[in-house]
Amino acid sequence: MAPQGEVRDEVAAFVKKVGQLARPNADEDGRLLFAMDATMSRQPTWDMAMSLQAGMFQAIPKDSALQVQLIYFRGLGECRASKWVLDAAALARLMSTIACQGGNTQIGKVLAHARDEHRKRRIHAVVYVGDAIEESVDALCAKAGELGLMGLPLFVFQEGRDSRVEAAFREFARLSKGAYARFDSSAPQQLADLLKAVAAYASGGRAHLKLQSSGAARALLTQIEGR
Template identity: 55%
Template sequence: MSDKNDRAVGRAAGRSAAEASRPGEIDRFLGAARRLAPLAAGTAGRLVFALDATMSRQPTWDLACSLQGRMFEVAAKGSESGGGLAVQLVYFRGLGECRASGWVGEPGRLKGLMGRIACEGGQTQIARVLRHVRDEARRVPLRAFVFVGDAMEEDADVLAGLAGELGLRGIRGFVFQEGNDPVAARAFAAIARLTGGAHARFDVSAPASLLELLRAAAAYAAGGRAAMLRLAGESPAVKGLIAAMDGER
């Protein structure tokens, strides 16, 4: 994904997601990333927040939209320098559409973007997400990424190779799976293992499960393992992620 064609930043407005998803509508926001104020110098962590936005994902997209602000809250507590967290949204949907936002340091801006995107049918593009994470890490310090999805329809060996590159760069992958698809489970577990991250399942009907997983990933992005350990005292789900990370080494 190029900076010119694939960076989008949305603003909260009184339009429906369906309206915002008309052809060319999202493109109007591509230049907005350049107009955002620079992140504060004290920002301690960056997290790529990637979601499958194909048609089956609408309930999970809505859930993630409602929960994303909590990532910032926990990251602010876990940051080494008190600078909090910058999040970049990445999503794929439709016929080859895969986009990334600018780096957002405020929950309202990220929610505004997510609220303007509707899910569309299409194939998974996880390889493009992993390549984007790799390329972004060449430009800015990046400790972790999250991927939320329920399917994998690509070459597992290609995904493994890309995940291995990220692992060598020290970028942890937190791969959160809805459902129990065995093909996705194998691929997601491999991505987690090769990046030194963690793979976990969640149930969209139990929002707290995804919330705790996102909180844990945000804590790691902002403050590393020490921040996750502090959060683990409050959450069995976080303890499970730490155990998964240790087990994948």
């Protein structure tokens, strides 16, 4: 397990990066793409991960203007995306029904989908949760860099401690002008609070973020108001 101090430092760095996101215009909905690796390697901690990720949507007020799309991959080439919806509760329920299946990662498909959707209409952030890479890291870095040039940041959560995966995930975040944090079961509440803070900010800026009482939310608010 990661030391508590290390997890806190990574969360703080993640919060700082999220605080630098551009806020959607008042007359346009925020849009958040939530991407998940649902391959078999994540099975041991899947229930805990689902609980934290689904809890992210509980922070979105019912009258918010945040559109969310879920995309996940698993099995032999299966990569599916939901519709863009305002009903966060429905997406949370959908997430709870997804089961892991053996197969290789398909991060390239996720990044290509994000690029194509962003070209149609701006996406304000992509959150990706995974633990492995079985694709060309250089090719994925090129795609991440393309997102960065388009103004679409990746916020990458790593489950586990694979150093090769960490190096690649950090590079994806850097190239896309996003952020990286470790998804560690030793500090689930911190990461749950951070996910909720990201959702609250993306949905309604400072006003919605102030409704959150967590330390992660307060740190995020401090970063935003300090700009």
